[in-house]
Amino acid sequence: MSEKIEELRQVRIQKLKKLKEQGVDPYPVETGRTHEIAKAVADFDKLSQQQKQIILTGRVRSIRTHGKLTFGNIEDGTGTIQILLREDVLGEKAFKEFSELLDIGDFIEATGTLALSKTNEKTLETQSYKLIAKSILPIPQQFFGLKDLETRLRKRYLDLIANPETRELFRKKALFWQATRDFMVKQGFLEVWNPVLENIPGGADAEPFITHHNALNRDFYLRISLELPLKRLLVGGYEKVFEIGRLFRNEGIDREHLQEYDDMEFYWAYADHKDGMKLSEKLFKQIVKKVTGGMETEYEGHKINWGAKWAKIDYFKAFQDATGLDIAKADVAKLEAKAKEIGADAKPGMGKGRLIDAIYKKTVRSKLIQPCFLVGHPVETTPLAKRDPKDPKKVLRFQILAGGTELCNAFAELNDPLDQRSRFEEQMKLRQAGDKEAQMMDEDFVEALEYGMPPAVGFGMSERVFAVLMNKSLRETVIFPPMRED
Numbered sequence: 001m002s003e004k005i006e007e008l009r010q011v012r013i014q015k016l017k018k019l020k021e022q023g024v025d026p027y028p029v030e031t032g033r034t035h036e037i038a039k040a041v042a043d044f045d046k047l048s049q050q051q052k053q054i055i056l057t058g059r060v061r062s063i064r065t066h067g068k069l070t071f072g073n074i075e076d077g078t079g080t081i082q083i084l085l086r087e088d089v090l091g092e093k094a095f096k097e098f099s100e101l102l103d104i105g106d107f108i109e110a111t112g113t114l115a116l117s118k119t120n121e122k123t124l125e126t127q128s129y130k131l132i133a134k135s136i137l138p139i140p141q142q143f144f145g146l147k148d149l150e151t152r153l154r155k156r157y158l159d160l161i162a163n164p165e166t167r168e169l170f171r172k173k174a175l176f177w178q179a180t181r182d183f184m185v186k187q188g189f190l191e192v193w194n195p196v197l198e199n200i201p202g203g204a205d206a207e208p209f210i211t212h213h214n215a216l217n218r219d220f221y222l223r224i225s226l227e228l229p230l231k232r233l234l235v236g237g238y239e240k241v242f243e244i245g246r247l248f249r250n251e252g253i254d255r256e257h258l259q260e261y262d263d264m265e266f267y268w269a270y271a272d273h274k275d276g277m278k279l280s281e282k283l284f285k286q287i288v289k290k291v292t293g294g295m296e297t298e299y300e301g302h303k304i305n306w307g308a309k310w311a312k313i314d315y316f317k318a319f320q321d322a323t324g325l326d327i328a329k330a331d332v333a334k335l336e337a338k339a340k341e342i343g344a345d346a347k348p349g350m351g352k353g354r355l356i357d358a359i360y361k362k363t364v365r366s367k368l369i370q371p372c373f374l375v376g377h378p379v380e381t382t383p384l385a386k387r388d389p390k391d392p393k394k395v396l397r398f399q400i401l402a403g404g405t406e407l408c409n410a411f412a413e414l415n416d417p418l419d420q421r422s423r424f425e426e427q428m429k430l431r432q433a434g435d436k437e438a439q440m441m442d443e444d445f446v447e448a449l450e451y452g453m454p455p456a457v458g459f460g461m462s463e464r465v466f467a468v469l470m471n472k473s474l475r476e477t478v479i480f481p482p483m484r485e486d
Contacts, residue, residue: 203227353380
């Protein structure tokens with residue numbers, strides 16, 4: 001804290017002491033608010049004609065004293081309004097205390113009637129006021145209009161105070177998840193809630209966080225996916241289930257990745273990947289319309305038309321066009337050489353599937369700007385998906401891409417317990433070779449499959465979709481993202 005800020009803080013503490021000495025409770029329990037500011041403004045004509053006394057509350061955003069008149073603005077969570085205080089109405093003592101003991105940033109309760117000012121501004125002519133929360137630290141003036149992202153994320157509460165567009169961003173994010181939930185429920189899916197702590201982390205290629213459970217005296221993993229518990233529910237007899245929940249992946253931070261984020265997955269028995277594609281396109285288009293009000297958005301300089309017909313892109317063909325390699329024929333050595341050639345993020349011992357994915361992300365993904373379905377992924381990249389009966393080298397999987405990034409992952413779920421065990425065993429070999437993100441053997445899940453799981457399609461999307469719609473990095477769309485220490 002700078003010396004100047006500390007000086008201002010001490011001045012406010014002295015004001016706080018004076019208020020208490022005068023018998024004022026600077027942090028009362030109750031307020032008598034009768035109207036939200038937005039409601040008072042909306043009903044201004046009616047309330048002003050009736051000269052009905054109302055009580056508004058909010059944070060003081062400005063104070064302007066002109067002789068025996070003081071103008072100010074207060075703001076609650078719905079809007080702002082001008083207030084007018086007159087010495088002849090309040091009395092000399094109360095009028096003087098407002099300008100001398102109250103500060104910008106304090107919360108007050110103002111009682112009065114609505115009227116237009118001489119400049120035709122909707123105003124609350126204040127007959128009395130009450131302090132309901134004294135601020136000790138002043139909002140730094142330099143924070144207003146601040147563009148430095150790191151500072152805004154570290155002091156998000158100041159960002160919210162200073163920037164109405166930031167508050168609007170998180171209102172839209174709530175609408176994003178509500179639109180998702182409403183769509184799924186309307187389609188007949190049951191919302192469920194599964195444990196965050198898992199015996200075996202599964203359903204994705206990611207390094208998990210580990211935590212210790214004191215009561216049970218054992219370690220658990222924070223879940224990296226919602227998939228396996230939801231598929232167990234299909235075994236148990238549910239046909240359409242979904243969950244919106246928090247995931248944790250101990251990986252790097254970049255524009256599209258965080259270690260902690262919200263995700264939605266659904267599983268639909270007796271449906272296939274084609275049914276999933278139809279449903280997910282409807283879901284996306286409803287979300288876009290609800291959140292943005294239209295069907296066109298912008299992301300990193302690209303105009304994206306969500307309402308147009310979505311193309312289908314074959315993974316094998318797109319990969320070969322971009323790299324010259326036929327996935328079906330390329331061995332690990334060739335893939336490692338190509339990864340090195342193009343500077344893909346590839347590490348020794350990754351295995352064929354992870355190498356293919358690293359090369360694809362470097363060459364193919366960034367070119368897929370308009371909404372499309374990427375289909376026909378190599379079996380090595382998707383250990384939980386069903387093979388394509390027409391081509392066992394592929395799986396019945398699709399991803400939705402737009403703006404050069406992946407927005408959903410979905411596939412016809414593998415329900416052959418022997419095939420599933422075999423693929424888990426292959427993943428375990430990768431773990432033993434040093435791949436911390438390879439999936440673990442989950443004996444309980446394999447056992448569940450042995451009791452029988454119906455054919456099903458599974459789908460997953462994260463809040464990355466919202467970030468793309470808002471044309472922001474994922475960190476910017478999280479209220480309090482994890483940050484490095486100062």
